[in-house]
Amino acid sequence: MERSTLYNLEPLNLNNAYIESIGSYVERIAVLHNITTGTLLSKIISPILDKKYINNINLKGGDGFYKGSNAIAGFGTTANDFRNAMEVLTTRGDLVKTTLINQGPMLTFRGLLRNKKAWCPECLETMVEVDKEEVYFPLLWNIELFSICPKHRIKLEDKCRNCNGEMNILSRTSIPGYCSRCLNWLGSKAKIEGLDTIYNPQKEYEIRKSLFAEELIALGIENNNQPFTREDVIKGLNGVVHNIFNNNIRKAANELGFKETTFRYWVKGKNLPGLDAVAKMCLTFNISLKQFLNVNISSSDILYININVEEARQINNKYDHIFISKILQKVINDNLFISIKRLADYIGCDRTLLTKIYPEECKIIIEENKKFMSTKKIKRLKQKFDELDTAFFHTIKIDEFPSVRQLEKKLGKNFLKEKELRERFNNLRNLYL
Structure with missing residues (x-):
């Protein structure tokens, strides 16, 4: 072997x-x-x-x-x-x-x-x-x-x-x-937790694109010995044009939101569409990538996704301000303590955009989060103080000098690095040594 x-x-x-x-x-x-x-x-x-x-x-x-x-x-x-x-x-x-x-x-x-x-x-x-x-x-x-x-x-x-x-x-x-x-x-x-209850068509569309990418990987594994080819993509495109748009390339390009010249090049096989373009076609007609590549589609099978005008606008816009406004109100009403940075990451925008367009909401969220973090810090420090006191007096009890190194052996590396803990340690030494 x-x-x-x-x-x-x-x-x-x-x-x-x-x-x-x-x-x-x-x-x-x-x-x-x-x-x-x-x-x-x-x-x-x-x-x-x-x-x-x-x-x-x-x-x-x-x-x-x-x-x-x-x-x-x-x-x-x-x-x-x-x-x-x-x-x-x-x-x-x-x-x-x-x-x-x-x-x-x-x-x-x-x-x-x-x-x-x-x-x-x-x-x-x-x-x-x-x-x-x-x-x-x-x-x-x-x-x-x-x-x-x-x-x-x-x-x-x-x-x-x-x-x-x-x-x-x-x-x-x-x-x-x-x-x-x-x-x-x-x-x-x-x-x-608590924010996923708000429906966001833009996010749902992005999730469907991710699921489409999953199918792409699965197809590569499933067809390991006989992978799909460039010709399969071209056949799929022609199947869409023929079966759904009655061979009208201009109509197909316009309804799918592609430039007509670019779409014609794809249909004729001069260029291949990018993965995002193929995903857009499949998601529009609610068909799988496998169906598209096998030209297993017809006008009677197509289920256009029912997206109303407002939802279509939200999907195409970079930021859905209706969704953002609902998110901010929910954070305030449900007392979901969170930083503006993390909230911006969740929404998928820059925090400057939030503070600039929604200054009043952001001010409330920032203030409430500050109070929450302050209370949390007080509780955490109280626990750390108790741990430090216990370790300090135990070290004295067994006739050892309570040095930084000795205490951090018991409490963990860099335990005394925090300013408040260092001050507590110095006070203990001044009082009892």
Whole structure:
């Protein structure tokens, strides 16, 4: 039996839509070998790839490859080279599923992949706290179309809450679930209970787009040996024009909201539509991607989604101010203590927009949250004071000097770093030593 250079590790969730991405797979391999992702890439993967652009990392340093590392999850040359190298090193033959290579023939690069990491903080937290499974990043999180987690109904995050930094898909110090800049844990209970009761057509549409992306991944796994092709997409487009619009390309383009010239190029096969455009057609007619590619549609089967004029306007607008206003009122009326920053993240807008357009509502929310946080801090400090007092007097009782080091051995590293605790400690020393 052939021995592998790297552990023959199976990608997580190998045969479902939430399969692990190849970037996450590389990070987990590095952790198992007790080396950094950078070392794994430069010392082990790089010689197998033998590509000038990646060998330069060894010779000159720099972040050129890391900045473009989103391409390893795609379907181009970089993705194929990287997948082949990892399969050689692990002796596995199924890593193609951790990329979009199987789906590649029917895709375009435009608007397909994110340039930076994105994640659902609730999913990461669930992996550790509930499922007790290994932390990983699904391939889905690399896809631009997948913007809201359908499981937790929250927007994916792309900046560390601790340092506010963005992360490349791969970096020298990347570890699954942690910020590669400050090593802060990226999981959290991000969902705001009580706000999901407000219907938001824009959010519901984004969730349906995320579910469409799930279907794309599932199709790549299902049709591993016979992937769909460019011709299938063109046939699907022509099926829409023929079966629904009676071969009227202009009418189809106008009703779907595409430029007529662009749409004609797609129908004639000169260019391929981006994934977002295919999703728009499928969601408009309430058909699956598989139906679209198999031209399994007819005018009698189509169920146009009943979106009224007001909802259509809300979906097309960048910000739905009716929804925002309802959210702010609910936060105030139900005493949901929350910062404006977190509220803006939940809504998907900038906090400056909230404070500028809704100054009175924001003022009330800020004041109530300040009171809540102040009360919370008082309770927390009281508990910490009690812990400090107990440790201080116990140390004296056993004839040891209550130094910072001695107390932090009992209470935990940096326990006395907080100003109020340091002052309490100094007062105790002045009174009893």
